[in-house]
Amino acid sequence: MSRLYGAVRKFYIALIFLFLYAPIATLIVLSFNASKTRAKWGGFTLKWYQSLFGNDIILQALWNTLAIAFLSALIATVIGTVACISMQNMRRSTRSLIMGVTNIPMLNADIVTGISLMLLFISIGIRFGFGTILLAHITFNIPYVILSVMPRMKQLNPSTYEAALDLGASHIQAFFKVVFPDILPGIFSGFLMAFTMSLDDFIITHFTKGPGIDTLSTKIYTEVKKGIKPEMYALSTIIFVSVLILLLLINYTPRAGHKKAR
Amino acid sequence: MKNALVNLEGITKSFDGQMILDDLNLYIKENEFLTLLGPSGCGKTTTLRILGGFEKPDKGHVIFEGQDITNLPPNKRNLNTVFQKYALFTHMDIAENIAFGLKIKNKSKAYINDKIRYALKLVNLDGYEHRMPDSLSGGQQQRIAIARAIVNEPKLLLLDEPLGALDLKLRQDMQYELIRLKNELGITFIYVTHDQEEALTMSDTVVVMNQGYIQQIGTPENVYNEPENAFVADFIGDSNIIGATMIQDRLVEILGARFACVDEGFGENKPVDVVIRPEDVELVSPDEGVINGTVTHLIFKGVHYEMEVMANGFEWLVQSTRMQPVGTQVGIRVAPFNIQIMNKPESEDEEAVGVNE
Amino acid sequence: MNRKLLSAPYLFWSALFILVPLCMVFYYGLTDKTGAFTLENILAIATPEHSKALWEALKLAFVSTVICLLLAYPLAMILCGMNSHKDSFIVLIFILPMWMNFLLRTMAWQSLLEKTGVINGILGFLHLPSLNIINTPAAIVLGMVYNFLPFMVLPIYNVLVKIDKNIVNAARDLGANPFQTFLKILLPLSLPGIFSGITMVFVPALTTFVISRVLGGGKILLIGNIIEEEFTKTDNWNLGSGLSIVLMLFIIFNMVISAVTDKDGEVNAL
Incomplete structure (x- = not known):
């Protein structure tokens, strides 16, 4: 049985x-x-x-994809981690408000996120290209970082930070020597998650890229009708x-x- | 045994090739408070899980009220378990938790309500029907876990380290509570713990286990006063365990000195282990005892002083109400009936049982 | 050092790149080309073409979500039962396919499903009737299930794995058979994961325009395709935004459910 x-x-x-x-x-x-x-x-x-x-066309698209994935994941990791640290001391209501906003890009449809950013970039008047894709990717990557760092942050025993202060460390030393190593796995997996998400994104890139620049995803999309090049x-x-x-x-x-x- | 409530016959169990229980045989009498006592990994929890039906033994049979229930799933067994860390259903309130088993058995609403009220009264938590488990303290959750089990009127209640997560004072209160409950309900308890004091306080019978083997079965007094081997002696209470030689009946040579004892039948010039409880070591003036030594450590413990005395190359643990300062020369004396003689382990199996812990 | 100051960059970022853009969608959706207030863009959902696309999308998204749930729940239970200490490994297995481009993966289903494709080759070899679902709604559903299944498995797995095994044992001990244990204990305790999974699958399925284009052969228009075309081909941003607002009503409904059942936002953590 x-x-x-x-x-x-x-x-x-x-x-x-x-x-x-x-x-x-x-x-x-x-x-x-x-x-x-x-x-x-x-x-x-x-x-x-x-x-x-x-x-060269495919290699250029590959380079764009990797550069955007790496930069957006890196910047999102920094902003997201700093945000998690700062949210620790906030009142519960403030924190859940911020978390609510954070969740929007994750829960909202990619197509809406894409067109909303497109409308923003148009009205600000930024030229579409590498920069706009990067900004868009950072935006949808930050939630992934926060959601993987936050649980680590909550598990943290506040006494260890105080113990470090007690033993003579400054706030910054205490953070980097005691808190940071503890949340590092969360930061790392957040980065990895962000990198993966950025690499796999098509929809948001589709709306925020300008003519003349392609990532692998958008390159493939334009080839869907003509037939994909086997090099892909x-x-x-x-x-x-x-x-x-x-x-x-x-x-x-x-x-x-x-x-x-x- | 024929008219036992539960018979465990030749239970063998291993996980990932590691032997947890090896040919375990044990019977439990009706209305007994039996405790499985041992260090972690000794197989006591596995034994309980086999009884509960959460594990199947590789070999052997579980006989409950004369029937082989080895292959019966947990929901078909007329016994209940109180789990470690309570395992309350967090999405149900207290009343729903307690009613769970009764609802499964399709009992009437009135019957269930009566039972809930009765059970809550029994564990001194009247009026907690509509609280959620998360809002209760550890001790209260523990009582609910017990209430949830006993409303089903099991013949046998299995308790898996139920007091392990409570603090000391609460633990002691709950020990009395459990004894009271058992007497009021008249059901058989099998209790698993690694806390020797808990085992000695509550049980009718203590089963000391180590590395998948039963080391000794007996009353609390029996297990404490007459440990059958070094493991039991060491695990239950503090003791001095010393290698010695049985010179003849009623005479043993310990650390080169001869002590009178009461044991017979070990043979002549036979190597043995002796156990002497620290409260049984008497400190007297030098040369008035059997051997002489020097006090090396002294701690005040409240009820008594605990001292260590270096004598003939062995550090004796001594408990006494009379203090001897560090450095004092003393004599050591032990009353013959306080010297417990044990066979040295012979086979490898018995060895495994020994001092590995 | 004031820790609260540290939140400034993120607050600024989320205001500028999350909230403001959303307001812009509402602005465009509620105005016409001259900038005057109108509800026309939203009411445009009632035209037969648009309402058919919305209905089609709702239908396919619903079916995909149900299939995902039915496939994912047993899978999550099995994965939990493997008592693997390598949680991360299980997660990786589901994330790994993402390293092969999303569009290429979907395209690959074209090759698999085609009349002369791999699946029909195997079916023909076994003398079984051939499967002709390419360019039909069934193929789109398959593409949706394929792409979004991990988003259903992971939240359910994350919830199930945290349930104390003894809670299940306790239910069995109290007389519940495996089915009753599932119905009364596991299912209610895993509801937050289920709701989270439903949101994570339903929203992208409802709004996709890629899967329908690649596997539907361009014949089946979903609401996502219509919005996409308003932005990239017809350049009618007002209409596109208006339809997006309608779409967002469904998304907001989903968000509310998810927020109610998962207050800490922990279930989504991958």
């Missing part, structure tokens, strides 16, 4: 994984497809990987596989050490 239940559970998880990763497997297979159309298999090739590095599959395969390897390294190395320690 319980063995059957176990088998059913494994089968269910396998199905969900198949569902989640089938398109990804498809894209990886397509990146090695010699035929230029998606419809049929024309044999194995690496030529798309070669031509990728000669394709090659590039996304490279990105996916490198992230996968990185995550496996992060997740499996400390666990081996942990087991020994027990």
Whole structure:
């Protein structure tokens, strides 16, 4: 009975994984497809990987995407972390008001966030381009940072900060030596989350980019009708596989050490 | 035993290849207050969870009122559990918490209401029907957890370290409360704890466990006064455990000196362990005792003084109402009936049981 | 050092980039091209074309949300039961696909679902009838479920994993069978996660214009497609904003539910 239940559970998880990763497997297979159309298999090739590095348009879009993701995640992390620290001492009502506003970009539809920022940029008169995309991305990234730092902040034992002061540290020293290390994992995962969200965003970028600049997402969108260039599959395969390897390294190395320690 | 309420027969259980219980046999009599006592990881909680139906043993049987309930799910067992940290349903108020089991059994509304009132009165929390669990103190939540279990009129109540999260004073109050409840309700209690004082205070029978084995079963007095091995002696109360040699019946050589004792039948010139409780060590003037020593530490403990005396290479723990300053030369004497002789562990299994903790 | 001063940059930021832009949407939505007040842009939802698109979007979003919930709840329960100490690993499994571009992932379903695509290839090989759902609402629902499933799994998982295992044991101990335990204990205790998941899935599904375009073959117009076109093709920002306001009514309704059930905003934390 319980063995059957176990088998059913494994089968269910396998199905969900198949569902989640089938398109990804498809894209990886397509990146090695010699035929230029998606419809049929024309044999194995690496030529798309070669031509990728000669394709300046795609490389420029990649550069834009990475630069925006990194800068927006970094700035959002700084602003978000500082906001969390400052909110610690606030009255509960003030804090929940601010958190309410913080949640807006997360709960609101991307399309509304996108057009609202577009209308703002138009009325201020900023030229659309790299800068407007960056501002937009910082805006929707901050909530992710706050939501991953805040719980850490709440778990913090206030006595440790006071203990540091008691032992002669200044407020700033106490923060960086005692509080900061404790919330660092939250800050780190907030940054990672923001980076991922920025990288994957299409809708908000679509409304806040100007002509003449493209991220990978918007580049792909314009290609949807004409047909996606196979180099795009090659590039996304490279990105996916490198992230996968990185995550496996992060997740499996400390666990081996942990087991020994027990 | 034939007419026991519960029989555990050859229970074996391991997790991830690690043996937790090894061929455990235990019976529990009707109306008994039985305590499973041991350090964490000794298998006491696993034993309780097997009784409750939350774990299945790899081997062995659980016999309850003459029926094999080993494979019965928890909801089909006529026993209830009071969980560690209470496990109250936070989305229900107190009345709903207490009514939970009765509603499942489709009892009438009037019956349920009567039961709620009765149970709350029993645990001294009348009028708390519509409070939420979060608004209660730890001790109050504990009482509700007990009330929630006993309204179902179980034959057997399992209590998993129920007082562990309470502070000292409250813990002592609740100990008396539990004894009173048990006497009023007339049901069998199986109680799990790592607190030896709790076990000695409340139980009819104490089962001392370590590393998946039962070390000793007995009354509290029995377990305290006549520990069967070094582990039990060490775990229950403070004691001096010293390697010694049984010279002959009623004579043991401890640290090179010969002490009279009352034990017989260990053989001649046999290595043994002796246990001497610190309150049984008498300090006398030098040369009036069996061996001489020097007081090295002294602490005032309220009821008595606790001293450490260095004598023949062993640091003796001594409790006495008479203070001897550090540096005093003293003699040590022990009354023969206060020397408890134990066999040295022979097999590896018994060894595992020993001083690893 | 005054800690409250530290909040200034963020307060400034959220005012300028969250609140002001929202006001602008309302301003445009409630005025015409000359800047005069009008309700016309909002009432435009009643035209057959717009109300059909809204109805279609509501329908598909509802179906997707229900499917997501039905798929995600058992999954979250199984993931909890694995008693993995690596919470982060489980989260990563669901976030990992995001590193493959969202549009490409959706496009990949085109290849999988096409008449001559992979799925039909396999079905044909097994002598099963072929699946022709590309360019139909069913394909759009599939795309929505695929893209938004993680947003349903994670909040439910986050709630379930925090429930003391002994609470479930206590219910069983008090006589409840597994089904009663689920209905009376697990389900009510996980409601905040469920509501949060519903919001996180329903809103993007209701407002998408990409999934319908890629998997609907441009034949099926959702309210998102109409708004998008008003901004990028027709350049009628007033009408686009007006329709967005209508859309936001549904979103606000969702936000209120989410705010009521998850006061600390902790469930959403990934």
